[in-house]
Amino acid sequence: MLSKIYQRLYAYFGPQHWWPADTPFEVMLGAILTQNTNWSNVEKAIYNLKANNLLDPFRLNKIPHKKLASLIRSTGYYNIKTKRLKEFLSFFLNLYKCDIGKMKRQDIGMLREQLLAIKGVGPETADSILLYALNKPIFVVDAYTKRIFTRHRLLEENANYAQVQNFFMQNLKNEVKLFNEFHALLVRLGKEFCLKNKPRCQKCPLK
């Protein structure tokens, strides 16, 4: 059933080419910056960081809070997100010496626990980093995913993150490519057809 849904979405929208970033490090920053925020707001912040030559963990770690906050202002919650970025950077530096390869070689379960231990990294952010920055096979659950599947009565209204994630991972092949594209397609579907304030959608391609 899930793979049927995936096929239909893929046929309708085509490949989504996620995550929109040049490097794994940029994915990780974007994952924090996009928390409860429109992606277009994140693009502006990433642009600012790039323009200031700060898409580098060592340089980014050194700049003062105020400076970083002003650069990511467009993403909202900029004081909190500045702290979260700093928390993430010290994790990245201390445990992995800012070495993506070293992270990729780490066991996925261990890595997920380490990411979740960072203040400001919850399940969705951790899983986005695992899947989209490190190519680890894990399904990312977000607000759209829940909304789409509860509206189609395929999930309980009160299902928690782990339950939704299990629902996908137990019913799909354990493939990075599939998890990548499926989640991206669900976000695309959500943006275009499953908005919060439009509870009934006649044109939904899943119907």
Add this chain to the structure above:
DNA sequence: GACCAGGCACATC
């Protein structure tokens, strides 16, 4: 001007 967007931590009951 209200409502929402690719969450999360923390307080309080």
Add this chain to the structure above:
DNA sequence: GATGTGCATGGT
């Protein structure tokens, strides 16, 4: 352990 609240900009 469930429920509520603060965080904040930019687009519709």
